[in-house]
Amino acid sequence: MSxxxxxxxxAEQGYDFKAIQDRWLPVWDExxxxxxxxxxxxxKPRKYVLDMFPYPSGDLHMGHAEAFCFGDILARYWRGxxxxxLHPIGWDSFGLPAENAAIKRGxxxxxxxxANIAQQKASFRAYAPSFDWSRVLHTSDPEYYKWNQWxxxxxxxxxxxxxxxxxxxxxxxxxxxxxxxxxLADGTSERSGAMVVKKKLTQWYFxxxxxxxxxxxxxxxxEGRWPAKVLSMQRNWIGRSRxxxxxxxxxxxxxxxxxxxxxxxxxHGATFMVVAPDSDLAAELAAGxxxxxxxxxxxxxxxxxxxxxxxxxxxxxxxxGIFLDHFAVNPVNGERIPVWASDYVLADxxxxxxxxxxxxxxxxxxxALKFDLPVRVVVDVRDEEGEPLxxxxxxxxxxxxxxxxxxxxxxxxxxxxxxxxxAIETLEARGTGRATTTYxxxxxxxxxxxxxxxxxxxLYAEDGTMQPVAEAALPVQLPAAAGLDLKPKGSSPLGAxxxxxxxxxxxxxxxxxxxxxxxxxxxxxxxxxxxxxxxNDPTQAFDPAEAKKWAPVDQYVGGVEHAILHLLYSRFITKxxxxxxxxxxxxxxxxxxxxxxxxxxxxxxxxSKGNLVEFASELEEHGADALxxxxxFAGPPEDDIDWADVSVQGSAKFLARAWRIAHDVxxxxxxxxxxxxxxxxxxxxxxxQLLIDGPQLAESYKFNVLIARLMxxxxxxxKAIDSGCGVADPAVRESAEAIAVVLSxxxxxxxxxxxxxxxxxxxxxxxxxxxxxxxxxxxxxxxxIVQVDGKVRDKITVSASITDADxxxxxxxxxxxxxxxxxxxxxxxxxxAPKIVSIATKPAA
RNA sequence: GCGCAAGUGGCGGAAUGGUAGACGCGCUGGCUUCAGGUGCCAGUGCCCGCAAGGGCGUGGGGGUUCAAGUCCCCCCUUGCGCACCA
Numbered sequence: 039m040s041x042x043x044x045x046x047x048x049a050e051q052g053y054d055f056k057a058i059q060d061r062w063l064p065v066w067d068e069x070x071x072x073x074x075x076x077x078x079x080x081x082k083p084r085k086y087v088l089d090m091f092p093y094p095s096g097d098l099h100m101g102h103a104e105a106f107c108f109g110d111i112l113a114r115y116w117r118g119x120x121x122x123x124l125h126p127i128g129w130d131s132f133g134l135p136a137e138n139a140a141i142k143r144g145x146x147x148x149x150x151x152x153a154n155i156a157q158q159k160a161s162f163r164a165y166a167p168s169f170d171w172s173r174v175l176h177t178s179d180p181e182y183y184k185w186n187q188w189x190x191x192x193x194x195x196x197x198x199x200x201x202x203x204x205x206x207x208x209x210x211x212x213x214x215x216x217x218x219x220x221x222l223a224d225g226t227s228e229r230s231g232a233m234v235v236k237k238k239l240t241q242w243y244f245x246x247x248x249x250x251x252x253x254x255x256x257x258x259x260x261e262g263r264w265p266a267k268v269l270s271m272q273r274n275w276i277g278r279s280r281x282x283x284x285x286x287x288x289x290x291x292x293x294x295x296x297x298x299x300x301x302x303x304x305x306h307g308a309t310f311m312v313v314a315p316d317s318d319l320a321a322e323l324a325a326g327x328x329x330x331x332x333x334x335x336x337x338x339x340x341x342x343x344x345x346x347x348x349x350x351x352x353x354x355x356x357x358x359g360i361f362l363d364h365f366a367v368n369p370v371n372g373e374r375i376p377v378w379a380s381d382y383v384l385a386d387x388x389x390x391x392x393x394x395x396x397x398x399x400x401x402x403x404x405x406a407l408k409f410d411l412p413v414r415v416v417v418d419v420r421d422e423e424g425e426p427l428x429x430x431x432x433x434x435x436x437x438x439x440x441x442x443x444x445x446x447x448x449x450x451x452x453x454x455x456x457x458x459x460x461a462i463e464t465l466e467a468r469g470t471g472r473a474t475t476t477y478x479x480x481x482x483x484x485x486x487x488x489x490x491x492x493x494x495x496x497l498y499a500e501d502g503t504m505q506p507v508a509e510a511a512l513p514v515q516l517p518a519a520a521g522l523d524l525k526p527k528g529s530s531p532l533g534a535x536x537x538x539x540x541x542x543x544x545x546x547x548x549x550x551x552x553x554x555x556x557x558x559x560x561x562x563x564x565x566x567x568x569x570x571x572x573x574n575d576p577t578q579a580f581d582p583a584e585a586k587k588w589a590p591v592d593q594y595v596g597g598v599e600h601a602i603l604h605l606l607y608s609r610f611i612t613k614x615x616x617x618x619x620x621x622x623x624x625x626x627x628x629x630x631x632x633x634x635x636x637x638x639x640x641x642x643x644x645x646s647k648g649n650l651v652e653f654a655s656e657l658e659e660h661g662a663d664a665l666x667x668x669x670x671f672a673g674p675p676e677d678d679i680d681w682a683d684v685s686v687q688g689s690a691k692f693l694a695r696a697w698r699i700a701h702d703v704x705x706x707x708x709x710x711x712x713x714x715x716x717x718x719x720x721x722x723x724x725x726x727q728l729l730i731d732g733p734q735l736a737e738s739y740k741f742n743v744l745i746a747r748l749m750x751x752x753x754x755x756x757k758a759i760d761s762g763c764g765v766a767d768p769a770v771r772e773s774a775e776a777i778a779v780v781l782s783x784x785x786x787x788x789x790x791x792x793x794x795x796x797x798x799x800x801x802x803x804x805x806x807x808x809x810x811x812x813x814x815x816x817x818x819x820x821x822x823i824v825q826v827d828g829k830v831r832d833k834i835t836v837s838a839s840i841t842d843a844d845x846x847x848x849x850x851x852x853x854x855x856x857x858x859x860x861x862x863x864x865x866x867x868x869x870x871a872p873k874i875v876s877i878a879t880k881p882a883a
Numbered sequence: 884g885c886g887c888a889a890g891u892g893g894c895g896g897a898a899u900g901g902u903a904g905a906c907g908c909g910c911u912g913g914c915u916u917c918a919g920g921u922g923c924c925a926g927u928g929c930c931c932g933c934a935a936g937g938g939c940g941u942g943g944g945g946g947u948u949c950a951a952g953u954c955c956c957c958c959c960u961u962g963c964g965c966a967c968c969a
Contacts, residue, residue, distance in 0.1 A: 270886070382967045395969090402969085598963090671895090671906085674896085692907085745907090746905065821902080830902055868950080
């Protein structure tokens with residue numbers, strides 16, 4: 039392969055990234071160094087390094103460049119540490135953008151999607167992440183989505199996939215339902231940006247709430263391995279809340295009404311009940327009320343439903359409500375309390391009804407004061423000085439803290455925790471309540487009324503009974519888009535594909551109709567990391583034996599925007615796979631890195647705002663290596679990078695300096711294979727310190743610091759060549775080789791070219807890091823700090839093996855130190871040889 | 884409102900309780916080349932000083948310690964997340 043070397047590249051020409059890229063791309067295409075064939079056996083330890091796979095909307099952008107840069111650094115790092123690394127790539131290629139583009143331009147979503155994929159593949163090739171291209175997958179391939187359907191059927195069998203009628207989030211622009219997770223905090227759709235409305239529809243759900251406790255509790259084991267932010271967001275989202283269910287009788291109604299409360303201790307202070315206006319209970323109670331109340335309620339319900347999410351969520355809104363003309367009975371004291379409907383109670387949380395304790399809950403208090411309802415204090419809450427807080431009815435401030443119970447019969451005198459425990463005991467003994475837990479997490483709504491997704495493998499008979507498609511009949515392929523009207527119209531376009539939708543049961547001859555909806559594309563991405571393990575296997579979703587070998591993913595890299603959706607769903611599906619016995623672990627991603635965003639002038643880049651840095655043009659102008667070094671050197675990977683603050687030129691300059699060292703060695707250095715033993719000590723020390731420190735820096739994601747160390751190494755090597763030991767010293771070759779190997783995780787092209795100039799065969803990407811030798815890093819003499827009263831007064835050169843006593847003597851002898859001490863009295867001397875001696879003084883007596 | 888991060892030169896950022904500002908960008912001066920926007924050398928936290936040296940300095944205020952950017956308490960600011968969830 040020597041003709042691939044750079045003998046023909048003369049010194050005048052220097053570092054030329056274009057020539058280098060052109061030289062090595064074909065070689066790598068030939069070598070396929072990162073392919074790990076399925077079933078391949080190796081003695082090496084394994085690492086599964088995965089980037090969140092991209093959505094193929096247009097070409098790659100700077101965000102991709104950053105994310106895939108960090109993932110690739112880690113993949114290449116682990117190869118350098120002697121691991122066999124699986125680093126696959128695929129495309130999350132189902133979804134609305136393809137469909138919307140198709141509608142807008144009249145092209146087939148397939149064409150649009152696969153054209154974009156081809157473009158991204160081409161960009162990736164130049165950018166050169168070390169992907170295993172033999173395992174590529176696209177979720178829109180029938181070979182892939184067949185297994186979505188298989189998972190759906192498995193879940194259906196287990197009762198984890200079910201259909202129900204419910205109020206759902208409806209996106210009026212995309213004309214489809216959305217999962218709770220796809221509705222942003224301001225009530226708009228994360229996709230279309232439209233204000234989401236509520237609609238009652240029968241839809242398919244995955245029973246993720248069955249897994250709420252496991253999804254929450256298992257987060258503890260990810261502490262320190264996942265970003266704290268993601269863990270907290272997931273905990274928030276699951277929103278477990280422990281408390282009690284309390285049953286209230288309602289006069290004139292047979293069945294008791296359960297309410298959920300986290301404060302059963304305050305039950306004696308419950309002076310009214312509030313139900314959600316859009317709950318079944320409210321409708322029922324209103325129906326049994328007087329005519330005027332019925333009309334008022336109807337108007338109130340309509341007003342509630344018309345409200346946008348923003349209006350409804352505004353916290354400092356006046357309370358509104360309607361008295362429902364009914365009374366409930368407080369189970370602990372038999373008191374008659376009025377039942378109201380108000381929109382501050384949510385229909386889909388708890389039981390859609392609450393016991394209102396206005397003295398100790400601000401919302402209830404606001405409501406009580408507005409409608410003149412009684413407020414009864416049952417907890418004696420004190421301030422920091424131990425003074426009782428003002429009566430909430432007067433102050434308007436509910437006292438929600440801990441305190442001593444009063445006005446609460448047998449609970450009187452107890453503290454909060456004891457009172458809660460006691461209250462629950464009492465309720466359970468009387469059969470009017472029990473300890474219980476509720477969650478904010480809702481079941482995962484997976485039906486979508488759109489075309490470009492996985493068909494739901496369910497058939498309906500004429501009488502409406504459903505039957506799953508037989509596993510052998512999978513995949514249920516999407517019909518061709520041609521001839522279908524893909525415009526959103528509230529029902530799936532697939533329903534109109536009559537030929538596709540109608541199936542005759544071969545056994546019974548019965549005519550069946552296919553479910554016309556497609557699955558949420560988050561189903562696709564919730565298990566793709568398994569598919570990579572058996573990407574081309576037509577017989578199974580993935581091979582459990584391969585999963586045992588490779589999974590879970592050791593290192594996951596991606597944006598924090600998926601902190602809830604994708605990661606929660608993936609964790610859920612992984613647990614389902616565990617329960618089904620296909621895998622022996624319950625968490626899919628062992629370690630996770632969230633890269634920051636790439637900004638321009640402090641703002642998110644956007645084409646419409648005109649502040650865009652184009653990945654393609656940067657790649658063209660500076661090359662992949664300089665781009666990658668720039669991204670990695672800019673700062674910690676979790677931080678945002680402002681493109682206005684970085685210098686791609688600076689990175690290119692560094693690469694050229696590194697490259698020139700290898701070039702100098704090629705021209706006048708020690709021969710390849712030379713023993714490094716006799717080489718320059720100082721340079722060798724630096725080289726080996728780099729090799730020793732490198733791993734801990736890389737493994738703690740301090741890629742920027744490791745590049746700084748590489749720069750220092752290049753600088754000291756330059757100095758050694760020009761004004762030190764000279765280029766022919768073996769230590770220079772040793773340093774150059776170490777630089778090439780370490781640099782290869784950041785700048786694969788430059789490193790490969792250096793490696794060739796240094797007389798080695800490709801590819802440097804598979805070369806293990808030379809071992810750093812601790813014995814070469816010991817120094818004879820060090821600079822010792824002498825402090826007097828905490829201030830540095832001198833720096834003296836001492837033997838590295840100096841004793842504490844000798845260090846103290848040397849420090850006391852320092853003229854600078856003596857001057858600082860003056861006539862003060864030394865009270866204490868702390869010696870930490872050979873680093874520092876600290877002298878503490880006080881004024882002379 | 885609740886919760887979680889983070890505040891270090893002109894800028895991006897380094898610093899197991901032990902020399903604050905590594906490395907780089909930018910800037911200043913010089914050399915080389917000279918068409919140079921290349922390359923090389925030196926300098927670059929602020930203030931006083933010719934220098935030696937000294938004073939100040941990691942958002943603010945206290946504290947622990949021989950020693951604090953780092954640990955503890957209070958406050959301020961910014962960013963992010965959640966938010967009528969009973």
